Amino acid sequence: EVQLVESGGGLVKPGGSLRVSCAASGFTFSNAWMSWVRQGPGKGLEWVGRIKSIGDGGTTDYAAPLKGRFSISRDDSINTLYLQMNSLRTEDTAVYYCTTQPGILREMDVWGQGTTVTVSS
Amino acid sequence: QSVLTQPPSVSGAPGQRVTISCTGSNSNIGAGYDVHWYQQLPGTAPKLLISGNSNRPSGVPDRFSGSNSGTSASLAITGLEAQDEADYYCQSYDSSLSGVVFGGGTKLTVL
Numbered sequence: 001e002v003q004l005v006e007s008g009g010g011l012v013k014p015g016g017s018l019r020v021s022c023a024a025s026g027f028t029f030s031n032a033w034m035s036w037v038r039q040g041p042g043k044g045l046e047w048v049g050r051i052k053s054i055g056d057g058g059t060t061d062y063a064a065p066l067k068g069r070f071s072i073s074r075d076d077s078i079n080t081l082y083l084q085m086n087s088l089r090t091e092d093t094a095v096y097y098c099t100t101q102p103g104i105l106r107e108m109d110v111w112g113q114g115t116t117v118t119v120s121s
Numbered sequence: 122q123s124v125l126t127q128p129p130s131v132s133g134a135p136g137q138r139v140t141i142s143c144t145g146s147n148s149n150i151g152a153g154y155d156v157h158w159y160q161q162l163p164g165t166a167p168k169l170l171i172s173g174n175s176n177r178p179s180g181v182p183d184r185f186s187g188s189n190s191g192t193s194a195s196l197a198i199t200g201l202e203a204q205d206e207a208d209y210y211c212q213s214y215d216s217s218l219s220g221v222v223f224g225g226g227t228k229l230t231v232l
Contacts, residue, residue: 035221037167044123045159045167045210047221063220097166104221105214107157107172114166 002026002110004098009115016088020115022081022098027110029079030054035101035108036072036083038094048072048083048096050104061104088119124149125211125224132230133201141227143194143211149222151192154214158187158196161208161226170209171196198229206231 008020024032033056036048049062051072060072071084081098095116099108126144133139143156150156158171169178171187174194186197194213198205211224 044226045212045223047223050221061220064218101221105154107155107169108159108167108212109169109172109178111166111168 002100004100004110004112006096006098006112006115009096009117011118011120012088013121014088014090014119016119017084017086018088018117019082019084020096020117022083022112024079024081027100029074030076032100033102033104034072034074034081035099036081037097037099037108037111038092039097039114040091040094043094046094050101051081085117088117090119093117093119123225124215124218124222125213127209127211127224127227129225130228130230132232133198134232135201135203137201138197138199139201139229140198141196141209141211141229143196143213143224145192145194145213145215145222147192148217149192149213149215150189150194152216154216156187156189156194157212158185159210159212161210163207167210201231203231205229 003025005023012018035050051060073082095114097114098112100110101108155173159167160170161167175187184200208226215222
């Protein structure tokens with residue numbers, strides 16, 4: 001069964017940092033392009049960014065407003081995707097989902113259950 | 122304000138047909154980039170409903186269909202059922218923003 005399981009969410013103070021993880025199983029993670037999407041409380045979906053497979057260069061792209069503060073990485077040896085979030089703001093409070101996305105023009109076909117990040121003093 | 126515009130809400134009675142629009146511009150839908158649709162049931166993660174404008178993944182009933190024309194796309198749901206009550210989102214790519222964009226979401230209420 002294809003599965004994505006996020007973890008690492010929690011409460012962090014404004015200006016702080018947090019890294020959330022996404023454990024993948026049931027498919028060849030090393031070949032997969034992966035994305036992060038977030039959803040603020042009572043709000044819609046917002047694309048955070050994407051990382052290609054290492055075989056395709058492993059490069060990353062980010063939503064313009066988040067560039068410089070957020071960073072996506074992967075460890076194919078343990079089938080895990082990461083999202084490093086720095087200089088967090090209250091408006092970054094959201095559920096963070098990891099997804100598979102075969103290309104930046106493509107659909108997001110598998111979603112995790114999400115992990116909640118709350119930025120508050 | 123979302124790059125792709127969806128109506129905040131739509132409603133219909135069981136058995137009826139409803140459509141949800143997704144209006145973009147010449148830098149996204151109008152440029153020929155595919156539109157994808159997601160269903161988000163209350164308290165759950167989004168689920169892929171339509172890919173590549175009109176393709177249904179395995180397991181999605183044929184009551185759901187997608188189409189697009191010009192700078193807009195539409196999701197149609199026929200034979201409305203109570204279990205269809207959810208939020209629906211469209212997604213595409215925007216060349217001006219060089220990134221993925223979502224619609225603001227539409228809440229479907231089954232009367």
